[in-house]
Amino acid sequence: VSKSDITGVSLPECKYLMDSTFAGMSLNSVYLPECEALYGHTFQSVPISSIDLPKCKRMIQYDFNLCQDLQNINLPQCDYLGPGTFATCVNLKSIDLPLCTTVGFKAFDYCFVMSSVSLPMCKYVGPYAFHSTFALSSVNLPVCSRIDSNAFAEGNIQTLVLGYDSVVTIPAIGIFTGNIPRIFVPASLVEAYKADTNWSHYSDRIFPIS
Numbered sequence: 001v002s003k004s005d006i007t008g009v010s011l012p013e014c015k016y017l018m019d020s021t022f023a024g025m026s027l028n029s030v031y032l033p034e035c036e037a038l039y040g041h042t043f044q045s046v047p048i049s050s051i052d053l054p055k056c057k058r059m060i061q062y063d064f065n066l067c068q069d070l071q072n073i074n075l076p077q078c079d080y081l082g083p084g085t086f087a088t089c090v091n092l093k094s095i096d097l098p099l100c101t102t103v104g105f106k107a108f109d110y111c112f113v114m115s116s117v118s119l120p121m122c123k124y125v126g127p128y129a130f131h132s133t134f135a136l137s138s139v140n141l142p143v144c145s146r147i148d149s150n151a152f153a154e155g156n157i158q159t160l161v162l163g164y165d166s167v168v169t170i171p172a173i174g175i176f177t178g179n180i181p182r183i184f185v186p187a188s189l190v191e192a193y194k195a196d197t198n199w200s201h202y203s204d205r206i207f208p209i210s
Helices: 187-195 200-205
Strands: 008-010 029-031 050-052 072-074 094-096 116-118 138-141 159-162 182-185 206-208
16 A cells, blocks of 8 residues: 555554654544654645644644645644644634644744634744734734744734733844734833834834733
8 A cells, every 4th residue: 555545544552753754645534642742744735624633742843834725723732833834724714722832933824814823822933923824813922922023924913912021022123014913012011112122113003901
């Protein structure tokens, strides 16, 4: 049996999947109840539409890159999304990452229809993480302390809520290109944001969280 003939995989005791394990295969079902980490390009270009990874904590890089049929994924334990994790997942509509602390470089690059993302524990958003996520209009980052360059470039974000108890660190190059959203921060920090060298470019878009 060639790899191209395999459409389903059941690995009930597997804890780790190495680089490109299933890349390019024609899988439409996957059972990985104990998997804790994906180590790069694991499902790249696989036409799977839904996957449940209840114990997966880390995805190193490009693990679902070019999974253009992917619509639903369950990652209740994931705390790290590496570079390009969901890049060009053009049908991924929403994702809930309750424990994720790191969203890496281009993690959601070209996720055109993604309209909802939940990141209540995220502390770091990498460069171009949400590049060209045209359907995403609102992002809430209650504990994020650092956002890297062009994290929201070429997007359509209308509202960005930052709840961290200090001014969030951003680079001089900025975090937006094109549309600049309304940015909501703790009321006690509004003036500090407006006075901050790198945030001052957006001073007229900064408002208190009510």
